[in-house]
Amino acid sequence: MCKKDLFVFFLLFFITLSAFGEIDTKGWFVFDNKDDLTPSVIDMSDWLDTPSGKHGFVKIKKDMFVFEDDTPVKFWGVNICSGLPYVENDKAEQWVTYLAKYGVNAVRFHKFTRPALTGLVSTQPDSSMFDRFDYFQAKLREKGIYYGWSHIYGHKPKPGDRHRLLNYDEIANFKVPWAHLNGATSGLVNFAEDLQDLNIELTVNMLIHRNPYTGLRYADDPALNFIELQNEDNIFWGAIEKTLDQTPTYRALLNKKFCGWLRNKYGTNEALQRVWGANAFEPGEHLDKNNIYPKPNHGLFDWEYEQARKEDRPVRQVFLDRAEFLFDEQIGFYNRFVKAIRETGYKGPVVGSCWQAGSGITHFYNLYADFLTGFIDRHNYFGGGTGHQLKPGPVKNRALVSKPGSGLLSAGMQNVVDRPFAFSEWMSLVPNEWTAEAAPLIAVYGMGLQGWDASYAFASNNPGITSTVQAHNHGVYNADSPLHIALYPALARMIYRRDVKQGEVVACRNLSHAELKTGSIGFRQTVVQDYDEKSFSGDVPSEALAAGRVLIGFTEKPEQQQLSGLDPLWDRDGKIIRSPTKQLTWNYENNGYFTVNTPGTKGLVGFSEGQELDLDNVRITVKTQFAVVLVTSLDKEQPIETAKSLLVTTVARARNTGMRYDENKSQLLDIGKAPVLMEPVKVDLRIDRPGQPDVYVLDPTGKRTGEKIKQTGDTIKLDSGLYKTIYYEINYSAGEK
Numbered sequence: 001m002c003k004k005d006l007f008v009f010f011l012l013f014f015i016t017l018s019a020f021g022e023i024d025t026k027g028w029f030v031f032d033n034k035d036d037l038t039p040s041v042i043d044m045s046d047w048l049d050t051p052s053g054k055h056g057f058v059k060i061k062k063d064m065f066v067f068e069d070d071t072p073v074k075f076w077g078v079n080i081c082s083g084l085p086y087v088e089n090d091k092a093e094q095w096v097t098y099l100a101k102y103g104v105n106a107v108r109f110h111k112f113t114r115p116a117l118t119g120l121v122s123t124q125p126d127s128s129m130f131d132r133f134d135y136f137q138a139k140l141r142e143k144g145i146y147y148g149w150s151h152i153y154g155h156k157p158k159p160g161d162r163h164r165l166l167n168y169d170e171i172a173n174f175k176v177p178w179a180h181l182n183g184a185t186s187g188l189v190n191f192a193e194d195l196q197d198l199n200i201e202l203t204v205n206m207l208i209h210r211n212p213y214t215g216l217r218y219a220d221d222p223a224l225n226f227i228e229l230q231n232e233d234n235i236f237w238g239a240i241e242k243t244l245d246q247t248p249t250y251r252a253l254l255n256k257k258f259c260g261w262l263r264n265k266y267g268t269n270e271a272l273q274r275v276w277g278a279n280a281f282e283p284g285e286h287l288d289k290n291n292i293y294p295k296p297n298h299g300l301f302d303w304e305y306e307q308a309r310k311e312d313r314p315v316r317q318v319f320l321d322r323a324e325f326l327f328d329e330q331i332g333f334y335n336r337f338v339k340a341i342r343e344t345g346y347k348g349p350v351v352g353s354c355w356q357a358g359s360g361i362t363h364f365y366n367l368y369a370d371f372l373t374g375f376i377d378r379h380n381y382f383g384g385g386t387g388h389q390l391k392p393g394p395v396k397n398r399a400l401v402s403k404p405g406s407g408l409l410s411a412g413m414q415n416v417v418d419r420p421f422a423f424s425e426w427m428s429l430v431p432n433e434w435t436a437e438a439a440p441l442i443a444v445y446g447m448g449l450q451g452w453d454a455s456y457a458f459a460s461n462n463p464g465i466t467s468t469v470q471a472h473n474h475g476v477y478n479a480d481s482p483l484h485i486a487l488y489p490a491l492a493r494m495i496y497r498r499d500v501k502q503g504e505v506v507a508c509r510n511l512s513h514a515e516l517k518t519g520s521i522g523f524r525q526t527v528v529q530d531y532d533e534k535s536f537s538g539d540v541p542s543e544a545l546a547a548g549r550v551l552i553g554f555t556e557k558p559e560q561q562q563l564s565g566l567d568p569l570w571d572r573d574g575k576i577i578r579s580p581t582k583q584l585t586w587n588y589e590n591n592g593y594f595t596v597n598t599p600g601t602k603g604l605v606g607f608s609e610g611q612e613l614d615l616d617n618v619r620i621t622v623k624t625q626f627a628v629v630l631v632t633s634l635d636k637e638q639p640i641e642t643a644k645s646l647l648v649t650t651v652a653r654a655r656n657t658g659m660r661y662d663e664n665k666s667q668l669l670d671i672g673k674a675p676v677l678m679e680p681v682k683v684d685l686r687i688d689r690p691g692q693p694d695v696y697v698l699d700p701t702g703k704r705t706g707e708k709i710k711q712t713g714d715t716i717k718l719d720s721g722l723y724k725t726i727y728y729e730i731n732y733s734a735g736e737k
Contacts, residue, residue: 031654031675031678033700037464040698040701041647041698044488044493045143047492048144052105052223053222055222057222057347058222059347074454075106075146075422076488077104078099080112085136086112103492103493104145106148108456111150113206120160123198123202141223146223146225151202152199155185170250175246192254204340217345222348227341229353234357234369236298236301236357257329302362308519309524315519323516356529375453376421379426380423380534382428383432384396388477390469395668397432407535408426408428417551424454431661434653435469440605444500448499450549461478465482465486489632493632499596509523509552509553512554514557523539582597595613597615602618602620603629604628608622608627624683627651627683628649629681630648631687640689641689642689644732648727650720680720681719685718693731698728700726
């Protein structure tokens with residue numbers, strides 16, 4: 001082959017590699033965490049207040065969580081799901097040590113009862129399996145980590161429950177598009193007391209169980225920081241009609257209850273028909289036959305609500321009656337459940353559910369039911385690809401920083417006056433390339449500016465950082481990623497120290513029960529749901545969440561909306577939004593980035609390549625397309641300007657070895673394999689404070705490597721490609737080894 005042909009060959013070779021995304025990882029480094037959980041610079045174990053529960057039960061105090069001794073608390077946690085809470089004791093100990101190291105102070109145990117219900121009834125967990133769960137929770141308690149129960153997600157009755165149910169066979173045999181909910185109580189439980197009794201009895205049995213490792217009944221355990229009545233369910237659930245079509249006994253029960261409600265309101269079928277109109281009835285429906293169907297699917301209510309707005313007419317009474325009846329059933333179930341929980345002696349917070357119910361009337365009835373029951377909790381996801389597993393296919397390769405308040409943060413549109421707000425499931429999903437932005441976004445704008453009170457990323461699957469971008473079972477829900485939990489040593493310190501101030505209210509939309517009953521919602525908010533991913537639009541733009549707090553107020557009587565304070569903070573021409581606290585700036589020109597400028601934490605997230613960002617006494621210039629750079633005081637009380645040591649965290653993108661995209665990064669071609677490769681971040685830091693610090697390179701476990709970086713004048717030049725790390729320590733204690 002001649003030199004010209006050889007040149008053409010290699011040129012075509014590298015063009016081909018570039019087209020498939022392979023060439024991008026040249027110079028990237030292996031993130032080798034080694035599962036080392038021994039003490040290190042980043043370790044946060046001593047930041048957790050041990051044992052959990054020492055301040056008494058968690059209580060709801062207006063819009064925040066406090067302990068019984070009035071100590072305020074925010075929970076920065078993860079989910080642990082399904083059969084994982086029943087791991088062997090040695091693995092539980094390792095998991096607890098891992099979570100404490102990275103600053104996790106709370107765990108949401110999720111959908112965990114089904115694996116332990118091995119007997120003939122569905123209300124009594126297997127004692128040997130629950131013993132492992134007891135041990136896990138006791139070890140969490142010792143480390144200062146709280147735990148909550150999201151234990152019911154489609155409770156499945158067992159053969160031994162047959163005699164208690166209206167029709168066991170109907171329940172056991174129905175099927176819906178989501179196989180894990182086949183034969184479960186989802187949807188039906190919200191109005192069927194026989195199914196409610198099973199959920200309630202299971203929960204009560206767990207609460208009166210005594211943990212042999214703590215000596216406490218769970219009802220008396222203040223480390224149990226919440227109980228969720230049901231996960232991702234409500235009476236307006238979109239799939240409920242598919243279930244009702246296959247469970248005629250329960251459909252007849254729902255119809256009978258609705259007819260009883262209508263009879264109390266209207267008296268006779270003739271009176272009802274005069275109000276509804278004859279066309280509102282299905283053929284054969286009659287009040288005296290107890291067969292009027294309330295059509296609980298929120299999609300039907302969404303359609304009517306939107307049509308009424310378009311046609312400038314009231315919502316039809318048939319829809320208003322259906323919605324009010326279904327709300328009454330929902331709150332009746334929640335009241336029964338909460339009463340049984342309180343009768344065990346449990347004093348901690350309760351949450352109704354974490355799921356939405358479309359737009360308009362049903363959405364707000366559902367939110368109102370949660371408001372009346374306990375704190376507000378919601379879920380949202382962003383990005384991802386094809387399904388729950390990482391596999392070749394289309395990619396939603398978008399960046400949250402490009403549109404302020406969108407995606408994950410938009411869940412805050414449901415934050416309610418006088419209630420804590422929790423974000424109990426969320427994640428920016430691979431193979432989206434920009435997932436490192438998600439945890440800082442939720443920590444800074446959610447837990448900080450918006451004043452959220454709890455976060456549980458979804459999910460921790462193993463006691464250690466993963467060797468691939470996905471979980472070890474190929475799942476895309478990976479809180480153990482180096483793009484996620486590796487940022488927690490900076491973010492958890494920022495949250496617990498309350499570096500980011502809660503913002504002022506820039507929008508509060510008020511709604512009374514009377515307005516709900518008449519369908520007269522004085523503002524517009526539309527929810528679009530693409531499976532687990534939700535987005536919001538309406539009178540209050542999502543950008544408001546980057547400026548200050550956005551709330552919904554449930555009032556006793558109609559009140560005027562508060563929509564003020566946004567304009568001075570939002571430079572629409574310059575595409576910049578500044579918080580009223582003057583700590584946060586979101587620049588969304590081009591691809592976007594935001595900066596954090598607090599006494600304890602300074603940094604940036606997003607696309608700021610080449611710009612020198614002046615954050616008072618810290619100036620940062622990133623020389624990488626996209627990056628997360630955080631400078632954080634390692635002291636619990638001292639700010640950056642006086643702290644003995646600072647932690648610098650630098651993260652960009654990550655890929656599995658051999659992971660390939662198409663030219664537009666819109667298709668994943670190959671998921672690759674371990675080890676995970678980290679994109680290098682080059683950054684110049686200038687810190688304006690007296691003294692010449694020692695700058696230590698930390699390894700991926702947070703330990704000093706023995707290598708030090710010399711300053712160039714007043715600039716510290718960091719290059720993670722050169723040093724093969726994401727962590728550095730800047731130490732102002734001269735002579736410390």
